Structures are given as C-alpha cells and as structure tokens.
Amino acid sequence: MKILAIETSCDETGIALVDVQISDTRITAREIQSELFSQIDIHKEFGGVFPAVAKREHAKWLPLLLEKILTCHPARSLSQTGEDAGSRDYSNMVPQHDSSTDESVQDDRWSQIEKLLEREVGLFEKTKELLLKYPKPDIDLLTVTQGPGLEPALWVGISFARALSLYWNIPLVPANHMKGHIFSVLLNQTEIKFPTLAFLISGGHTELVEMNSVSDFTIIGKTKDDAIGESYDKVARMIGLEYPGGPKIAELAALARHSSIGSGDFTFPRPMLHTKDLDFSFSGLKTSVLYKVKEIETLTDTLKMNIAHEFEQAITDVILYKINKAFEQGEYKTLIISGGVIANTYLRTQVEQLAHQMKIPLLLPKISDSTDNAQMIAVAGAIESLNTMATINPEITAQGNLSY
Numbered sequence: 001m002k003i004l005a006i007e008t009s010c011d012e013t014g015i016a017l018v019d020v021q022i023s024d025t026r027i028t029a030r031e032i033q034s035e036l037f038s039q040i041d042i043h044k045e046f047g048g049v050f051p052a053v054a055k056r057e058h059a060k061w062l063p064l065l066l067e068k069i070l071t072c073h074p075a076r077s078l079s080q081t082g083e084d085a086g087s088r089d090y091s092n093m094v095p096q097h098d099s100s101t102d103e104s105v106q107d108d109r110w111s112q113i114e115k116l117l118e119r120e121v122g123l124f125e126k127t128k129e130l131l132l133k134y135p136k137p138d139i140d141l142l143t144v145t146q147g148p149g150l151e152p153a154l155w156v157g158i159s160f161a162r163a164l165s166l167y168w169n170i171p172l173v174p175a176n177h178m179k180g181h182i183f184s185v186l187l188n189q190t191e192i193k194f195p196t197l198a199f200l201i202s203g204g205h206t207e208l209v210e211m212n213s214v215s216d217f218t219i220i221g222k223t224k225d226d227a228i229g230e231s232y233d234k235v236a237r238m239i240g241l242e243y244p245g246g247p248k249i250a251e252l253a254a255l256a257r258h259s260s261i262g263s264g265d266f267t268f269p270r271p272m273l274h275t276k277d278l279d280f281s282f283s284g285l286k287t288s289v290l291y292k293v294k295e296i297e298t299l300t301d302t303l304k305m306n307i308a309h310e311f312e313q314a315i316t317d318v319i320l321y322k323i324n325k326a327f328e329q330g331e332y333k334t335l336i337i338s339g340g341v342i343a344n345t346y347l348r349t350q351v352e353q354l355a356h357q358m359k360i361p362l363l364l365p366k367i368s369d370s371t372d373n374a375q376m377i378a379v380a381g382a383i384e385s386l387n388t389m390a391t392i393n394p395e396i397t398a399q400g401n402l403s404y
Contacts, residue, residue, distance in 0.1 A: 002032070002139045004069070004164075005378035006062070008157030009149025009177045010203075011039040011049045013061040014374035017069055017139070018187075020382035027214070029186045029379045033072055035065040036373060040244060047243050048233070051152045058156040059120035063130050066164075075135040112393075113163045120156055127163055136168045141390055143381025146174035147402030148204070154398035162393050171390035173381050176402060178205060179217070180376035181338040183383060184365040187375055192363065193333040197326055201319070202339035203229030203246070208278050208326055209404070211336075214383050217404035220330075221278025221322065228315060229341050231282040235289050235311050239304045250344050252308035257346070259305075266292060266306070268314045270321075278326055285314055316347055320354050327358060336363045343370040 001021065007014035016034035020027065039057050043049050110128065117124040144161035147154055158174075165172035182198045198209040206228045208221035226234065229246055236245020241252075268288045271281045289311055296303055323335065337351055342364060355362035369375060 001141060001382060003141045003143055003378040003382055004137070004139045004170075005175070005374040005381055006142075006144040006157045006161045007177075007180075007372060007374040007377045008058040008062070008153050008160075009145045009147070010153060010372060011043055011054050011057075012372040013037040013039070013058050013065060014372065014377070015062070015065040015069060016374035016378055017073060018375055018378035018382075020379055022382060022386065026191060027186055027379075027383065028189055029375075029382075030189075031187060031375050033069055034373065034375050035068050037061040037065060044243050047237065049150065051150045054150060055120075055152040055156055058153055059123045062156070062160045063123070063126040067130055067134075070130070070134040070137060073137055075138055109166060112166055116159045116163045116166070120159070123156075123160070127160070131164075131167050136170075139170060141381065141385060142168075142170050142172040143175045143377055143384070144172065144396070145177050145180070145377050146396055147399035148177055149398075149400060151398045151400040154400065158396045158398055162396065166393040169392055171392060172394055172396075173385045173388055173390040174394075174396045175377045175381040175384055176404065177372075177377070177380075178207070178402075178404065179383070180380035181365075181370075182209070182211075182336055183214075183379040184338055184369045184373075184376035185336055185363040186379050187369050188363070188366060190363050192336070193361070195330070195332050196334040196336055197323075197330065197332040198336040198338070199319075199323060200339045201228045201337065201341040203227060203233070203341075205339065206280050206282075208322065210330065210332075215387055219404065220326065221280065223280040223282065225281055225283040226286060228280075228282065228319075229339070231286055231315070232341070234286055235307070238290055238293050239299060239307055241304075246341070246344075249308045249312060250346065252305045253312040254346060256305040256309035266310065268292075268310050270314050270317050273318055273321055278322055278329070280318065280322065282315075285311070312344075312346065316350050319347065320350060323351070323354060324358070327360065332360070334361050334363060338365050338370065340371045343367045 003018050003020055005016050014036045017032040019030045019032055114124045142161055142165050144157050161172055178200055181200055194212055196211040198211055200207045204227050206223040207219055210218045210220050232246035232249050236249050241248040268285055271284045335355055
C-alpha cells in the first residue's frame with residue numbers, strides 16, 4: 001500500500017511517500033521518498049514557535065515539497081498496479097467516471113478545492129498550477145496529521161490533503177501525531193511484540209503508554225506539567241542559549257562529560273523519583289535551575305556546562321527509574337522510546353544500556369525519524385485505515401489536544 005502523508009503539526013512541513021505492507025502478523029514500512037522543511041531558523045527571533053508564522057510557512061512549502069515528489073514519481077512509476085500483499089482495495093470509493101473529462105464536474109471540483117484552501121493566501125493558485133502540471137500519482141491512500149499540535153498549523157495540512165483527495169479521487173484518512181512517533185520504529189523494518197511499553201518524549205509530550213495491539217493504547221504515566229523537551233528549552237533560555245535550546249543543552253552536557261567537569265558542587269532534584277505512580281513532574285527541577293542561575297553572579301561558559309550536565313543527568317535518572325518501575329509493575333515484551341528527545345545521544349546510550357541490563361528488546365527510531373516527519377504519519381495512517389474507513393475528501397477537524 002503506497003501512501004502519501006502530510007505532516008504540519010508544528011514547525012516542520014513534511015510530505016513523504018511510504019510503502020506500508022500489513023499482514024496478519026507483521027507491519028513493514030519502506031520509505032520511498034521524503035521531503036521536509038524546518039522552520040527553526042524562522043522562529044528563532046520569537047524564542048519559540050509562533051503559530052501564525054508556522055501556518056504561513058506550511059502554506060508556502062506544501063506545494064513545493066509535493067512537486068519534488070511528483071517530479072520523481074510520476075503516475076504508475078512506483079510499482080505495478082497496487083497488487084502488493086497487504087494492500088487494501090479502495091477502488092469502490094473512487095467514482096467510476098473520469099471526472100477530468102467532464103467540464104461541469106471539473107468546474108465544481110475546482111470550486112470545492114478553492115473553498116478548502118481559501119484561508120491560506122496563494123495556496124489555491126499554487127496547488128491548482130501543480131495539479132494541472134502533473135498526472136495523478138500511483139498511490140493508494142492519503143493521510144494527514146489531525147492532531148495533536150498547533151491547530152492553525154494542522155488546518156493547513158488537513159485542507160491541503162482534502163484538496164488532493166478530491167482532485168485525485170484518492171481516499172484520505174486522518175493520523176494521530178503521537179501514534180506516528182511510536183510507529184516510527186517500524187521504518188527500521190522492526191517488529192513490535194505485544195504487550196509493549198511505549199515511552200513518548202518530545203517537546204510537547206512525556207507519556208508512558210501501554211500497548212496491547214496497534215490500536216489499543218492506555219496512558220499509564222504522564223507529566224503533570226512540563227514535557228521533557230519543553231523543560232530543555234526553558235532551561236536553555238535561563239542560561240542564555242537561543243532557540244531551540246534542547247540540542248544546545250545536550251551539547252554543553254556532552255562537553256562537560258568529556259572534559260570531566262561534571263556538575264561542580266551542586267545537584268538538582270530528581271522529581272517524583274520515589275512516588276508509587278509512573279507520572280512525571282519537571283517544574284521543580286526547572287525552578288531549581290532558575291534559583292541556581294540567580295545565585296550566580298557571572299554565568300561563565302564552565303558554569304553553563306555544569307548546569308547543562310547536572311540538568312540532563314537529573315532528567316536521565318528520572319527516565320531510567322520510571323522505565324524500570326513500569327517493567328516491575330507490568331509484563332512487557334518490548335520497549336519503544338520515541339519522540340524528538342530520543343535524538344539526544346547521551347539519553348539514547350543510557351536507555352540502550354538499561355534495556356540490555358533488563359534483557360528487554362528496545363526499539364528506537366533512527367535519529368532522522370525521531371523528530372516530526374511525514375514518514376511516521378504514513379505508517380500511523382496505514383494502521384488507522386485498518387479501523388477507520390478512508391473516504392474521498394472526508395470531513396477532518398484539527399484537534400490540538402488529540403489523545404490516543
């Protein structure tokens with residue numbers, strides 16, 4: 001099943017073409033092509049993601065990224081004709097007549113597409129030009145991120161996906177962004193054995209999720225305040241690092257470890273380390289860093305390294321403890337850790353060591369697949385299509401606080 005996926009949940013504009021094969025016992029995913037535009041440099045001046053700007057940039061880049069894919073993969077070039085094992089037959093949803101030869105139907109279709117894209121300046125004109133330039137691609141399914149995320153950004157991707165679905169007569173299904181992160185490990189051609197413990201750590205989420213199947217999710221632990229990625233960015237601002245601060249904190253912490261500087265004469269708390277539940281809280285840790293920064297008269301480079309090192313170590317200690325505790329409370333056959341924060345090299349190494357000690361299979365996404373991308377949305381959309389009937393141009397509502 002060849003899937004074209006669209007991701008616009010925050011400040012990454014992504015489109016990907018992925019071949020997903022689903023059988024009774026196995027799901028495999030092979031990336032054919034992916035395109036991504038990161039808005040990080042644009043949002044630096046705001047110190048974080050500015051929704052109106054993110055929305056504008058998505059509208060600008062979606063047609064440009066799609067054209068790159070259509071240029072490389074014209075109609076009927078991806079494989080035979082959809083006879084691959086595991087492909088679903090959506091032909092009964094597609095109108096039997098060729099609407100491109102019916103002028104009245106064609107005019108009505110363009111009117112509907114213009115209505116879908118009217119909120120984004122210039123998007124209809126660019127999309128129409130693109131669709132008239134290239135033939136319908138050989139894909140079976142469209143999918144788009146429905147949430148969670150920034151709703152203004154989500155709406156751009158949803159409207160664009162609905163327009164493509166309407167013009168090409170290709171079914172469309174919404175995808176859950178968090179499930180996308182979890183299923184990103186399947187892009188490594190790995191296998192998930194259930195029950196599984198999934199740990200999602202990103203800029204907006206810190207959640208321990210029990211999975212009994214690809215459609216059975218139960219949150220068994222989550223942050224009561226800041227997410228881990230959010231905490232990294234806030235601490236970075238405290239010590240004068242520009243956005244995005246998370247990677248810069250990690251760099252300073254790595255320098256401290258490699259130079260044997262350590263954290264000096266201070267330590268930060270390990271929040272909720274000994275509670276009976278599996279929840280997290282990082283506001284106290286963040287406050288402790290703030291107090292330490294205020295105590296220091298001159299924040300030297302060495303002190304910044306000290307703070308970064310001790311902060312990252314505190315985060316890591318909590319993560320490792322909670323994972324271990326979760327496995328003491330439940331019997332899981334696999335551990336999945338995903339989300340943008342798992343791109344952190346030190347944390348990645350530490351969870352690998354823990355999994356080895358516990359003799360638990362650990363599934364991690366490739367670092368390139370750990371941050372927001374459309375490849376993971378393609379996999380999540382394919383799995384969603386097992387339970388949700390994909391249709392042409394469905395009514396999809398952006399849900400900024402969407403859960404599982």
